[in-house]
Amino acid sequence: MKITTHVLLRDVPGSLISALEPIASHGGNIISVLHNRTDKDLVDVEISFMIKDRKTLELIQQELENRKIKIKSIEIDGKKYMEKCSISLLFIGHVIDTDIRDTIDRINTVALVSDVDVVMTSPSDKSSVLMNIELDNHNFPKLEKVIEEICREKNLLAIKSLEV
Amino acid sequence: MKEIKAVIVGFGNIGKAFLRVLMEKSSFLENKLEKKVKIIAICEADGSLVNEAGISLKEALSRDIKRLNYWKENKNAVSLIQELDLDILFEFTPGNIESGEPGYTHIREALSNGINVITSNKAPLALKFSELMNLAKRNGVKLKYEATVGGAIPIINLRDTYLFGEEIIELYGILNGTTNYILSKMTSELLSLDSALKEAQELGIAEANASYDIDGIDTAAKVAILANSLLGKRVSIKDINICGIRDITLEAIELAKKHGYVIKLIGDCKKLEVAPKLIPKWSPLNVSGTLNAITLETDIAKKITLVGYGAGPRETCSAILADLIDVLRDL
Numbered sequence: 287m288k289i290t291t292h293v294l295l296r297d298v299p300g301s302l303i304s305a306l307e308p309i310a311s312h313g314g315n316i317i318s319v320l321h322n323r324t325d326k327d328l329v330d331v332e333i334s335f336m337i338k339d340r341k342t343l344e345l346i347q348q349e350l351e352n353r354k355i356k357i358k359s360i361e362i363d364g365k366k367y368m369e370k371c372s373i374s375l376l377f378i379g380h381v382i383d384t385d386i387r388d389t390i391d392r393i394n395t396v397a398l399v400s401d402v403d404v405v406m407t408s409p410s411d412k413s414s415v416l417m418n419i420e421l422d423n424h425n426f427p428k429l430e431k432v433i434e435e436i437c438r439e440k441n442l443l444a445i446k447s448l449e450v
Numbered sequence: 451m452k453e454i455k456a457v458i459v460g461f462g463n464i465g466k467a468f469l470r471v472l473m474e475k476s477s478f479l480e481n482k483l484e485k486k487v488k489i490i491a492i493c494e495a496d497g498s499l500v501n502e503a504g505i506s507l508k509e510a511l512s513r514d515i516k517r518l519n520y521w522k523e524n525k526n527a528v529s530l531i532q533e534l535d536l537d538i539l540f541e542f543t544p545g546n547i548e549s550g551e552p553g554y555t556h557i558r559e560a561l562s563n564g565i566n567v568i569t570s571n572k573a574p575l576a577l578k579f580s581e582l583m584n585l586a587k588r589n590g591v592k593l594k595y596e597a598t599v600g601g602a603i604p605i606i607n608l609r610d611t612y613l614f615g616e617e618i619i620e621l622y623g624i625l626n627g628t629t630n631y632i633l634s635k636m637t638s639e640l641l642s643l644d645s646a647l648k649e650a651q652e653l654g655i656a657e658a659n660a661s662y663d664i665d666g667i668d669t670a671a672k673v674a675i676l677a678n679s680l681l682g683k684r685v686s687i688k689d690i691n692i693c694g695i696r697d698i699t700l701e702a703i704e705l706a707k708k709h710g711y712v713i714k715l716i717g718d719c720k721k722l723e724v725a726p727k728l729i730p731k732w733s734p735l736n737v738s739g740t741l742n743a744i745t746l747e748t749d750i751a752k753k754i755t756l757v758g759y760g761a762g763p764r765e766t767c768s769a770i771l772a773d774l775i776d777v778l779r780d781l
Contacts, residue, residue, distance in 0.1 A: 405701045414702040447728040
């Protein structure tokens with residue numbers, strides 16, 4: 287089967303090798319490697335390769351994740367298999383007092399909170415917390431449900447970014 | 451020259467602005483379409499001005515219509531719909547979002563009597579879209595409602611003409627000028643929500659009871675109309691999940707700004723939802739003041755964003771005039 291994946295690599299020597307090794311070590315035959323350089327810190331690299339089965343893909347995916355390589359998307363024979371997206375989420379309310387650690391942990395069950403920014407004017411006032419969250423596209427309905435439950439229980443307002 | 455007999459129901463800001471536009475455009479309509487629109491009645495809640503020979507628009511605009519010779523106390527729109535031989539009814543009354551009245555009765559009666567309807571009144575359509583459209587179809591007349599959504603933005607007529615063959619996949623945007631004004635002021639001048647609302651009320655942009663705008667009800671009514679009209683959903687305002695902007699703090703606005711976002715109240719016709727959203731600063735939806743902006747995504751054209759004045763009597767008349775021309779072409 288033909289796999290096309292987009293990975294985000296740091297623009298430093300050795301990054302590409304680190305992404306290609308897991309594919310080669312699992313018997314993948316690399317067909318093409320395309321760099322898409324932008325002004326961002328990370329380079330979007332499209333790698334196409336042939337492997338024998340889905341199990342091999344899972345092993346490669348696991349190995350890439352172990353190496354902290356960000357996988358943006360995976361296609362199998364031209365069909366979407368996995369796509370990562372990143373959203374911002376702004377909570378308004380008593381976000382700290384209602385156990386922000388618990389809020390993050392619950393979001394992390396379906397996604398990954400990668401950045402948190404807090405504004406708290408005084409302990410008695412409502413706080414504002416902006417989180418950046420990364421997740422697989424197909425997990426979005428689960429994330430929405432978790433956010434809805436958190437808001438209902440903790441009386442918070444959640445404002446999502448529109449790119450969702 | 452064919453004479454078209456019309457009645458205006460509701461003579462507030464929009465009714466008056468429309469008469470002015472009709473005066474300005476009457477020669478144009480006569481030359482281009484060979485139709486002369488004759489207003490033979492103007493109805494208010496407590497009576498009607500009726501003259502089957504045609505009301506002087508100049509007189510109706512310059513004087514209190516209740517002091518004119520043809521004013522009939524307690525004569526209501528429903529009885530006139532049955533008594534007069536009419537081609538078009540303009541429904542401009544303020545709508546009650548719970549009941550849709552009095553506009554719902556006016557529109558239903560007109561359509562049932564084979565009269566075309568052009569309206570700016572959201573409530574009847576947000577509640578009973580399918581029923582009213584089916585009624586129009588059964589009676590072989592048109593129900594036109596471009597002015598109910600987005601003021602001067604020609605979203606419905608755009609779909610009916612240029613995008614008619616395309617599938618609309620996404621449809622969302624800023625559909626309420628008052629909340630956009632308030633959020634813009636909070637963002638650019640760091641005014642609190644209360645101060646920005648007060649300023650909007652002083653400028654006449656917001657009503658004294660601002661709940662209709664602030665709590666997202668007005669946006670939800672428009673979402674219901676667009677979801678029916680453009681996405682073919684059979685829903686009413688009661689099916690829309692609504693969250694307004696009342697709980698948005700200045701700190702939240704500033705935090706969003708720091709991360710490259712602005713907060714806007716977005717009506718999403720696919721998700722049937724009204725909620726504040728973080729909009730990237732570079733987005734075409736990042737429009738300020740009382741502007742409205744609507745993004746639609748189709749299967750062929752992809753994304754199109756329309757920006758324009760969503761309120762204001764004269765701007766809204768742009769939509770009413772377009773609807774009138776469409777109706778006149780078939781008469």
